[in-house]
Amino acid sequence: MNDLSKGFEIDTDFVENEPPEKTTFKREVIEGLSVIASALIIVVILFGFVFRIAVISGDSMKNTLIDKEIVIITNLNYTPKYGDIVVISRNAENSAENMRTDNGPIIKRVIATENQVVDIDFETGTVYVDKVPLVEDYISTPTHRQDDIQFPVTVPKGCIFVLGDNREVSLDSRSSRIGQNGMVDTRYILGEAVLRVFPFSKIGRLGLDG
Numbered sequence: 787m788n789d790l791s792k793g794f795e796i797d798t799d800f801v802e803n804e805p806p807e808k809t810t811f812k813r814e815v816i817e818g819l820s821v822i823a824s825a826l827i828i829v830v831i832l833f834g835f836v837f838r839i840a841v842i843s844g845d846s847m848k849n850t851l852i853d854k855e856i857v858i859i860t861n862l863n864y865t866p867k868y869g870d871i872v873v874i875s876r877n878a879e880n881s882a883e884n885m886r887t888d889n890g891p892i893i894k895r896v897i898a899t900e901n902q903v904v905d906i907d908f909e910t911g912t913v914y915v916d917k918v919p920l921v922e923d924y925i926s927t928p929t930h931r932q933d934d935i936q937f938p939v940t941v942p943k944g945c946i947f948v949l950g951d952n953r954e955v956s957l958d959s960r961s962s963r964i965g966q967n968g969m970v971d972t973r974y975i976l977g978e979a980v981l982r983v984f985p986f987s988k989i990g991r992l993g994l995d996g
Contacts, residue, residue, distance in 0.1 A: 838977060840873050840893065846950035846957065847871070847893055849926045850992075856984035857893075857992065859977030866946050866972060868915070869994035870896040871979040874948070874970055891976055894948035894958050895924070898941050905938035906960075913949070914938075924994070929953045933960040935968045945969040 842855045850871070851857065859873050866872060873893050898904045898915045905914040911928025913920045931954050941947050948970055950956025959968040979992050 839983075840891070840976075840979065842893065843890065845955055846952050847895070848952040850895075850924055850951045851893065851979075851982070855982060855988070857979040858981040858983055859979050861975065861977040864975070864978055866896045866899055866975065866978075868896055868898065871992050872896055872946075872948065873976045873979060874965075875974045875976055876964075892957070892964075893979060894950050894956070896946050897949050897959070898947040900941050900943045900945055902947070903938050903940050904947050904959075906932075908932045911953075924951050926952045927954045931960070934962050935960050939968070942966075942969055944972055946972060946975075 838859050840857050840859050842851045842853055842857065844853055857871075871893060872895075873891050875891050897913065897920070902915055903917070905917070906912070906929055907914070908930055911930045913922065913929055929949070939947070945965070947959045947968070948964075949958045949960070958964055959970065962968055965971060965974065981991055982988055
């Protein structure tokens with residue numbers, strides 16, 4: 787009898803290995819071009835339907851975002867919430883259905899969403915949402931400047947209330963010139979700014995958890 791206690795080996799190769807075919811230079815070039823073409827198609831799809839590039843213009847979001855910086859925005863499954871930085875369309879007819887503009891898009895921070903109550907103490911520069919004072923570490927100037935909107939205000943359904951981080955120079959929901967008496971229809975939101983890509987020294991995520 788065989789001594790099975792010594793164990794045994796199993797050969798998993800049932801046929802002799804055939805030498806691999808020689809890969810020609812032409813085939814390598816074709817395969818390389820196919821990979822590049824596939825990658826380009828993916829990039830076009832992503833930046834055509836999922837991501838967009840936006841260039842910051844002006845100082846209304848200083849010091850969070852500076853003039854000429856470049857950010858990536860996305861509106862994929864996006865629901866606005868406090869602290870988000872959003873790019874908003876502005877158009878001549880003040881209609882979400884008509885995206886033709888005589889003013890370029892603006893970038894602001896979401897302060898409140900539908901049904902929330904916003905109040906501002908312009909003496910102290912404090913912003914309140916539902917009577918709770920916000921801790922705004924992101925602002926470069928307090929909210930002392932008032933425009934033509936009277937507070938407190940309740941954000942209507944389907945709208946957001948936005949402010950720039952540089953409160954002394956920002957045109958935002960304190961003004962009736964923005965949206966509908968300061969309230970921005972969420973259909974105006976082109977996307978959330980999620981990533982700064984230029985300058986390269988400041989590449990990184992945006993938002994309160996960035």
